Amino acid sequence: MRTHSRMRLTGLLLVAAGFVLLAVPNTGLAQDVANGSATATVQSALVVTAPGTLTFGTVYQGVPKSVANNVAEAGRFLITGQGLAGIAAYMQLPDYLSTATGDDRMVIAFGATDASIDSTGNVDPTTFGVGWQDVDPHNLPDCVVGGLGTTNIFLGGSVIPSVDQAAGAYTADIILTVAYTGT
Amino acid sequence: MSKLSRPLLMARTFALLAAAAVCLGPAAVFAQDVAVGSATATVQAVLQVQATAALAFGTVFQGIPKSIANSAADAGVFTITGEGGAGISVYMQLPDYLATATGDDRMVISFGTTDASVDSTVNVNPAAFGSGWQDVDPHNFPNTITVGTAGQNQSAIFLGGKVIPSVDQAAGAYSGDVVLTVAYNGS
Numbered sequence: 001m002r003t004h005s006r007m008r009l010t011g012l013l014l015v016a017a018g019f020v021l022l023a024v025p026n027t028g029l030a031q032d033v034a035n036g037s038a039t040a041t042v043q044s045a046l047v048v049t050a051p052g053t054l055t056f057g058t059v060y061q062g063v064p065k066s067v068a069n070n071v072a073e074a075g076r077f078l079i080t081g082q083g084l085a086g087i088a089a090y091m092q093l094p095d096y097l098s099t100a101t102g103d104d105r106m107v108i109a110f111g112a113t114d115a116s117i118d119s120t121g122n123v124d125p126t127t128f129g130v131g132w133q134d135v136d137p138h139n140l141p142d143c144v145v146g147g148l149g150t151t152n153i154f155l156g157g158s159v160i161p162s163v164d165q166a167a168g169a170y171t172a173d174i175i176l177t178v179a180y181t182g183t
Numbered sequence: 184m185s186k187l188s189r190p191l192l193m194a195r196t197f198a199l200l201a202a203a204a205v206c207l208g209p210a211a212v213f214a215q216d217v218a219v220g221s222a223t224a225t226v227q228a229v230l231q232v233q234a235t236a237a238l239a240f241g242t243v244f245q246g247i248p249k250s251i252a253n254s255a256a257d258a259g260v261f262t263i264t265g266e267g268g269a270g271i272s273v274y275m276q277l278p279d280y281l282a283t284a285t286g287d288d289r290m291v292i293s294f295g296t297t298d299a300s301v302d303s304t305v306n307v308n309p310a311a312f313g314s315g316w317q318d319v320d321p322h323n324f325p326n327t328i329t330v331g332t333a334g335q336n337q338s339a340i341f342l343g344g345k346v347i348p349s350v351d352q353a354a355g356a357y358s359g360d361v362v363l364t365v366a367y368n369g370s
Contacts, residue, residue: 031366036234036259038292039358040243040281040346085244180244 043082044149048178051123052076054155059106062163069116069134069156074125077153077176081145086183089140089153089176091115097159097170104166106159112136114156119146125154142181227266228336232365235307236260238342243290246350253300253318253343258309260341261363267336270370273324275299278359281346288353290346296320298343303331309341326368 054075059065067073079087096105115137120129132141137155145151153176238259243249251257263271280289299321304313316325321342331337342361 030230031364032230032232033362033364034232034234034261036237036261036342036361036363037358038238038240038259038278038281038344038346038361039356040240040249040290040348041356042243042245042290042348042352042354044354045245045351082242082244180247182244182247182249 043085043180044080046079046081046087046145046178046180048080048176049078050076050174050176051078052125054157054174056159059159059161059165061161061165064158064160066158067156069114069154070125070128071156072124072126075155075157075174076123076125077155078123079145079151079153079178080149081180083145083147083149085145086142086181087145087151087178088142088181089117089178091137091140091153091155092173092175092177093137094172094174097172099166099168099170104168104170106161106165106170108157108159108172110137110155110157112138115140116154117141117143118152118154119144121146121148121150123152128154142183227269227367228264230263230265230271230330230365230367232363233262233264234259234361234363235262238344238361240344240346243346243348243352245348245352248345248347250345251343253298253341254309254312255343256308256310258341258343259361260307260309260339262307263330263338263340263365264336265330265367267331268333269330270326270368271328271330271338272326272366272368273301273328273340274364275321275324275340275342276360276362276364277321277344278361281357281359283353283355283357288355288357290348290352290357292344292346292359294321294342294344296322299324300341301325301328302339302341303329303335305331305335305337307339312341 052075055073056065056067093110094108097108098105113134115135116128117132118129119131122129132143135141236259239257240249240251277294278292281292282289297318299319300312301316302313303315306313
């Protein structure tokens, strides 16, 4: 009698366990996870150099001298970066050239057509390619880095020595700032 | 035995037998009964999430922030399939930076409070939002989101954002992970 009861109880427990197993949900299917991504490609860094100096050469007291932006002595700035990317350029132009010792200054001036921007790979001011020709260096237009990844700015100007201008070498800085516009 | 007692005894016997018959016969069936009921359940469709399109900022320039709206073609897309109309909880783990493959530079990425939309139609085109929850916060999705609607078992999440490159950001490809976790909430 006892054996019969124990077997019956065991059987009931097995059945109950079976129901428990059948009733437990598969929680792994109640949620899911996916990995997406965000991507971006940063363009080539913008680099500006000044490989060509605006060279007035020999100057005489009281005799102004001009250098056009399309002559060999024109100043040149080289801009490299992402081809065809839009850029904004700002040129800080001096009002004077000075001696090394600073004991004399000579006026320099830039006209409204003293700059040209060549968006080809050309680096010779005398053989302008394509771009923005004879523009105002005080207000350069928004332009682009050439398709080959370079653009050059050619710069002319005028010096106006006084009649008692001290003899010697005169220099001044011209600072070009360029930034991508995102276009 | 007297002539009067025998009939009485027989009557008593019959009475007892009749009573026994009543107690032990068909009337005993009404003392219990059996019925078979049932328990039923319907397990919902499996919940599945897929990242079908990356949030693609494309070309980016040093120092120039760039934004992608959640309604733009370049928005990120996640699709959620499961039981149509079932309530789900949605959590999105968003990156703070995108990084180069070598890890030598990082670029800040940010997500605004309206940079996500949840489309409860079968539409997967961010530029053609159907209906659902538009311009919501990807850091805190609403708890009323459902897998599509009854009869349509899919929702899609469209994600926008903004990258903020530094002025000396290293050139190259950047990427970051966006992890979406979705679970049924029983509603």
